[in-house]
Amino acid sequence: MFRGVWDPDRYLTFAGQRARPFTDLIAQVAADPGTVAEVADLGCGPGTLTVGLARRWPGAHVVGVDSSAQMIAATPADPPAGVEFVHADLRDWAPERPVDVLLSNATLQWVPGHLELLARLAGHVAPGGWLAFQIPGNFAEPAHVLLRELAAGDRWPALHDLERPSAHEPAAYLDALLDLGLAADVWETTYVQLLQGDDAVLEWMSGTGLRPYLAALSGAERDVFVAEYRDLLRTAYPPGPHGTVLPYRRIFAVGRKPA
Numbered sequence: 001m002f003r004g005v006w007d008p009d010r011y012l013t014f015a016g017q018r019a020r021p022f023t024d025l026i027a028q029v030a031a032d033p034g035t036v037a038e039v040a041d042l043g044c045g046p047g048t049l050t051v052g053l054a055r056r057w058p059g060a061h062v063v064g065v066d067s068s069a070q071m072i073a074a075t076p077a078d079p080p081a082g083v084e085f086v087h088a089d090l091r092d093w094a095p096e097r098p099v100d101v102l103l104s105n106a107t108l109q110w111v112p113g114h115l116e117l118l119a120r121l122a123g124h125v126a127p128g129g130w131l132a133f134q135i136p137g138n139f140a141e142p143a144h145v146l147l148r149e150l151a152a153g154d155r156w157p158a159l160h161d162l163e164r165p166s167a168h169e170p171a172a173y174l175d176a177l178l179d180l181g182l183a184a185d186v187w188e189t190t191y192v193q194l195l196q197g198d199d200a201v202l203e204w205m206s207g208t209g210l211r212p213y214l215a216a217l218s219g220a221e222r223d224v225f226v227a228e229y230r231d232l233l234r235t236a237y238p239p240g241p242h243g244t245v246l247p248y249r250r251i252f253a254v255g256r257k258p259a
Contacts, residue, residue, distance in 0.1 A: 094124065182256055190248065
């Protein structure tokens with residue numbers, strides 16, 4: 001799992017676009033607010049979306065978990081009542097009580113072997129509870145392909161063995177949830193995002209997929225790598241009259257444990 005330095009401010013540059021899949025995910029979690037006592041958000045980042053879960057399920061205890069000290073430091077200093085944030089690796093974290101709604105938004109792609117991890121996560125869910133997650137499914141897009149190809153060059157030996165994000169196809173997640181005995185719904189959506197500003201795709205990637213590469217390089221090497229990647233992105237994603245279009249495929253999965 002990537003443990004490099006995260007930049008909460010850079011991550012939130014496109015806060016609106018990053019929030020939409022989260023909203024679309026929890027819209028399919030039909031947990032009755034009157035019965036939900038425990039909610040967990042694994043990979044909560046700076047917590048801006050986590051606090052909204054307290055409004056969706058008022059009265060519940062909501063915990064946000066993230067392995068990045070930088071992200072946890074950026075969470076609200078005075079969160080709503082019942083909301084707390086914990087610095088922990090989601091692979092090791094365990095709740096004190098079974099969880100009624102366990103969410104993970106755009107995080108599991110950073111966890112090697114996350115398909116096998118689903119059994120552990122489902123084990124944290126209370127009978128009748130919900131497990132829901134969303135991950136990017138766009139790793140065949142030019143922004144990622146060009147990044148991997150550039151890093152594979154002989155000039156960048158420090159980048160050859162990086163742990164990179166990855167995802168399975170939707171059917172694999174459906175099978176995994178069904179094998180665990182959950183009633184499952186899995187789907188995908190491609191958001192046709194319109195980004196504004198110079199080098200908008202580079203700015204987007206700098207908040208997520210580019211982070212391991214930035215962490216592995218320093219000084220002049222990093223500047224040269226970023227400059228070359230910027231040139232490749234400018235060719236692959238030329239700005240149009242309204243901004244730069246970045247298609248972004250997301251994979252969603254929701255499972256409910258039998259009561």
